[in-house]
Amino acid sequence: MADMKKDYYQEVTNEIIKAIEEGTTPWQQGWDSKVGAAIAAVPINGKTGRPYYKDNLIRLSIVMRRHGNSKDPRFFTFKQAKDMGYSIKKGAKSTLIRMGFYAEKDLEGNELPEDEKHWTNRYYRVFHATDCCQGMTYVKDENGKQVYAPAYDSAGKPVLVESKGKDGKTVMVPKMEPVIKYEPIPEYVPKAEGYTHDDQIELAEAMLKRSGAKIFNDQANQSYYRPSADEIHLPAPEAFPEIADYYATALHELGHWTGHSSRLNRFGMGSVDFGSPTYAKEELRAELASTFLSADLGIPMNTQNHAAYIGSWLKALKEDKTEIFKAANDASKIAKYLENYVRDLMKEKLQSKSAEEVTEKGAAVEPAKSQAPKEKTATNPSKPEEKAVTAEAQTKGTTEEVSKPATKLYVAIHQLGEGHDWHFDSWEEASKTHNAKNPLNFKAYEQKWQEAYEAKGENISSILEHIYTEHNADNRPSGQVMSSLSMSDVVQVNERYFYVDSVGFQELNVKPFKDMELMTPVSNEKIEKTIAADREAIGADKHDAYQKSFNEAYFAGSPVNFSNSGTVEDDYNNFIFNNAQKYSLSSLRSADQAGWEKADEAFLEEVAHKSCEKNGYVDKTDIDRATITLFKLSPRMAVLEGDKQEYTKKLKDNVLASEFCKEHTTTKTAAAVR
Structure with a gap:
């Protein structure tokens, strides 16, 4: 999983860099201000209909463009396509995405303690709807013979293969493949209508007003947010070609406004110099927030003035493969923060629309009631008539x-x-x-x-x-x-x-x-029984020592407490937090010897790979430090019977004997001889 995560970050970053260098900023989508609609559809899960978000939205939008700016937003995993009776076309390329999920059990199905349940990622490969079909037939000519055509690679170049000529010499000729006719899957039909143009403008106006931001329409031809005064300055709405352009610009600046220390408190707000890398990164976050707001509400996007930042964005992306993910995460927080101001209005609009749809079908319905937040009352934290606390x-x-x-x-x-x-x-x-x-x-x-x-x-x-x-x-x-x-x-x-x-x-x-x-x-009864069984099996003292050791490592490695100082100890704690679910480890089950051996050995393997990335070879000193860390911190030590040094030495020897370490320690020796 660690390698997949590493490859995923680099893979997505490379794809976005390529799109920008080709002149297409991947998070931008066209906006028709007169019609009030985004030109590009938002990528969705083809089976569930749920939209993709953050980095998945950006990446899958690139895939849609490469499918001829397809208006079909559906993506399917191989299993989802199969479940729906579809097949994947021959030669179709999948796209790797990541989906967050809440880990409540380990991989063996054992329930985790409440304070060890956490959000983590799973990785999936998905295919665009145009890569799916309901069936296929081989094309034949009028004589009933199979029709063949030259094969092309992913770059559009003919695939050549070796063949014997009439003179017996080997020549390269085009590879011929049978022509296949695919039956398309059913056309995409949106499950629900979104907000109208008037709805979108109303939501944008409400968002500006309800935020309480100090907004001044006192500029002739520029717009900006001034952190020191906590003020937004804009031209008057009449100065814009379309009213949608005004709101797109205003919401872009409102995105910057959320970074104030009294709100989302993004690093650098209040001391960001124009043209600096930090300034460009903040602009990237505001642009992505515009993308997410547009995806959620159809609100117009601000895509002006981005050219000045493209060079800085490319530099940041090339220097840090996780920058786009950090930016997308911050942008998501901005979008959700702003959407909170109009959450009730969003619900009201959609409920009104649903009522209209039912009415059109001939059913009598009452007008939708406003879902504005109710005052907190003495009888109900959630609904006034339901919440009296009784006995x-x-x-x-x-x-x-x-x-x-x-x-x-x-x-x-x-x-x-x-x-x-x-x-x-x-x-x-x-x-x-x-x-x-x-x-x-x-x-x-x-x-x-x-x-x-x-x-x-x-x-x-x-x-x-x-x-x-x-x-x-x-x-x-x-x-x-x-x-x-x-x-x-x-x-x-x-x-x-x-x-x-x-x-x-x-x-x-x-x-x-x-x-x-x-x-x-x-703690629930089931977990209490698990703890009792573990204490009986290994003894109360060992169980308590193990639980203390596990909790220290696990919580020290969580993002809340992780110091990221670069020490091996910090690396180990973070490894335990990120991989406990993968190896079915928790504070409840101290006797899982096999799980801990796999986890501790995987940590040493990770250290070996990092050492090679840093030095160009595996430095055995790095492995020695990591082995000492295992001896000091591994929760396995709290319950291990026998020689503890023998345990860590065995894991170390296994890693050094691996093909990777053999290959990359030999490289160092050869380099030293030269």
């Missing part, structure tokens, strides 16, 4: 009695800081977005209750219900500085934490992470 059923198993509380009960209401807009129905849903890779950063409003619950020994359900009522009242504690209690908040009662979801409270465990918190549901 023990609401606490999902948290009804056990609490020992008589202290005279002063400590309560804290943890709410997300400014700039967050999330309302998940349950912790399970929320944790798929905010996990060990992206932990929650809550602001706490603390209270010490002077009178409530004094020596009453009430159960936790009653305590939570009382807190819920008190913190939704108009005279609630800290009412001037905090919102009312709502879905997605976390309530702390002394040392216990409860997530507020759409049906009540979910108790959580909390692990501090710098100035953040990792919050996970209280």
Whole structure:
């Protein structure tokens, strides 16, 4: 998987560099401002209809252009095509994409602990719809004989093969292949109509107004965002040939506006010099954000003034094969940040459109109701008429009695800081977005209750219900500085934490992470049984030592805590975080000797490849350092029976005996002789 990831980054980067050098900026698409539609369709999964995003959107847009600017946006994996009764045309080329998924089990199907579940990637090869067919027949002439034609390679050049001439000499002749007629797959029909031209302009205008950005129409022929003053300056709308051009330009600058320290806080905002590499990278992010907004909403794109940055973009892409992925990730955050301002309006537009479609078919429907966010009320974090917290059923198993509380009960209401807009129905849903890779950063409003619950020994359900009522009242504690209690908040009662979801409270465990918190549901019965079995099998002391060692490596290697200092220790921790799921490793199963041997040996192999990239040969000193690191950090050491040095030496010898190391250590010796 590591090699595939490495190849993927370079493969995509090379393809984008090639497209730019050919004069086609791959994330741009034509816009017809009079019709109000993007000329190019957005790539989608042909089976599910879901659109591709980020780097997949950019890459697959290139593929569509190379298929004659195809308006068919569908892409299929080989299996998806087969499931739908399609075949792949002979000679068709696939495209490698990556898809994120939430790893809840290891590859053997064992459930992972809650705090080890994480987002990771899988890689797939997909074919464009024009590479698929419903069947094929061999073309024959009027005499019923097979028709042949010259074969061509991917560059369009004739393929030549050796043949014996009449004089017996070998000559090169065109390769002939049977002519095949393909039956096309059904024509693409969009499942749903998108936003109208008027809708798109309304969404763009609402996005500008609801953002609260300071926008001045005081320029004659230029537009810019000034970070020091946090202001956007534009010409008047009348100065643009089409109103869509005005909004395209305004939203481009609003993309820069999101980088302010009070919003998405992108590196360099506030001190970016015009023409600098950092400035060009920021422009790249704004352009990609325009692409994503256009893909999601049909909002016009700003594609002006990019020529000045192309040289800088090419330089950045050639120097760092991951730059386009970093830019796409930042651009995605920009687009989602801006879309949050009009999320309710987006839903309203689509619901109105659905109602119109039903009406056209003869069914009587009521007008769509606005989905604007409702005020948080004392009875409901999510829907006013549904959310009264009632007794023990609401606490999902948290009804056990609490020992008589202290005279002063400590309560804290943890709410997300400014700039967050999330309302998940349950912790399970929320944790798929905010996990060990992206932990929650809550602001706490603390209270010490002077009178409530004094020596009453009430159960936790009653305590939570009382807190819920008190913190939704108009005279609630800290009412001037905090919102009312709502879905997605976390309530702390002394040392216990409860997530507020759409049906009540979910108790959580909390692990501090710098100035953040990792919050996970209280362990379930199945995991508790797994832990108990492991402790019985190897002994409680060894299990605890293993779990401590694993957690230290795993969480130190997560992006939140990864220092990336270049040390072998950091590299190992990051390797464990990225590959634990691949090798079915977790803090629950200490006895998996085979899994750890594979993982630790794979780490040494990775070190060997990096050493070769750096030096031109495998430096055995690098392997020695990595072997010492295994001895110090590998969780396997906590439960290993026998000689631990023998374990690491065996792995080291295996790697040095590999064909790769033999070949690339020989290169060094030969170079030294010369």
